[in-house]
Amino acid sequence: MTSFDDDDVSASAGYPAGDGSHHPTSHKVDRPRIEAAVREILLAIGEDPDRGGLLDTPKRVAKAYAEMFAGLHHDPAEILSTTFDLDHEELVLVKDIPFYSTCEHHLVPFHGVAHVGYIPSHDGRVTGLSKLARVVDMYARRPQVQERLTTEIVEALVSHLKPRGAIVVVECEHMCMSMRGIRKPGAKTVTSAVRGQLHDPATRAEAMSLILGR
Ligand SMILES: Nc1nc2c(ncn2[C@@H]2O[C@H](COP(=O)(O)OP(=O)(O)OP(=O)(O)O)[C@@H](O)[C@H]2O)c(=O)[nH]1
Numbered sequence: 001m002t003s004f005d006d007d008d009v010s011a012s013a014g015y016p017a018g019d020g021s022h023h024p025t026s027h028k029v030d031r032p033r034i035e036a037a038v039r040e041i042l043l044a045i046g047e048d049p050d051r052g053g054l055l056d057t058p059k060r061v062a063k064a065y066a067e068m069f070a071g072l073h074h075d076p077a078e079i080l081s082t083t084f085d086l087d088h089e090e091l092v093l094v095k096d097i098p099f100y101s102t103c104e105h106h107l108v109p110f111h112g113v114a115h116v117g118y119i120p121s122h123d124g125r126v127t128g129l130s131k132l133a134r135v136v137d138m139y140a141r142r143p144q145v146q147e148r149l150t151t152e153i154v155e156a157l158v159s160h161l162k163p164r165g166a167i168v169v170v171e172c173e174h175m176c177m178s179m180r181g182i183r184k185p186g187a188k189t190v191t192s193a194v195r196g197q198l199h200d201p202a203t204r205a206e207a208m209s210l211i212l213g214r
């Protein structure tokens with residue numbers, strides 16, 4: 001999976017790398033504020049934020065959060081505006097796109113794979129395959145619930161590619177259900193969102209068999 005923080009978000013959000021004018025994120029994540037809050041949390045759990053091992057932790061967490069939540073400051077238009085005309089009127093599917101996101105209820109990770117497919121518009125508006133994975137990453141890098149992540153991805157395809165149909169299936173394990181709470185490691189949550197011609201039972205069945213055929 002692409003690794004990046006808010007300073008090089010261009011690498012994952014579809015921006016040309018190295019162009020400072022295309023870095024809207026860097027000033028939007030208030031790292032000093034995160035650092036102060038993390039110090040408070042350490043105090044609140046009964047730790048000593050001034051002991052050696054924890055001295056740089058607030059700074060590290062702030063840097064990590066800036067990366068994990070970089071998607072808040074980006075828009076799918078930045079990614080899906082790159083299209084080209086291709087005479088392909090059948091399903092295009094990128095499956096098993098791995099991603100990590102953050103549960104908005106507990107601020108712990110949930111992770112898994114997304115399968116993203118669409119049937120291009122009649123005028124053949126097709127995007128690069130990597131852009132589908134970039135859209136997944138952009139929405140995953142926000143505080144999320146799995147259902148919203150799923151519909152946001154499909155809606156981005158519908159708005160920007162005007163496809164005849166679109167399907168998104170997401171399979172995840174939620175750390176808030178594994179490491180705490182109900183403690184059921186391995187339990188998987190599957191969500192799907194379907195639009196347009198993918199509602200047709202035969203078309204949907206074809207897409208699902210491609211997605212599930214591993
Ligand atoms: N629908 C949905 N629920 C989620 C997601 N991530 C976490 N949850 C659930 O959010 C719920 C929050 O429930 P609460 O009762 O408010 O919080 P809690 O006391 O921490 O709940 P437990 O996890 O059951 O201990 C839990 O049932 C989680 O499993 C998600 O992506 N979608």
Ligand SMILES: [Zn+2]
Nearest residue numbers: 103105106176
């Ligand atoms: Zn949770």
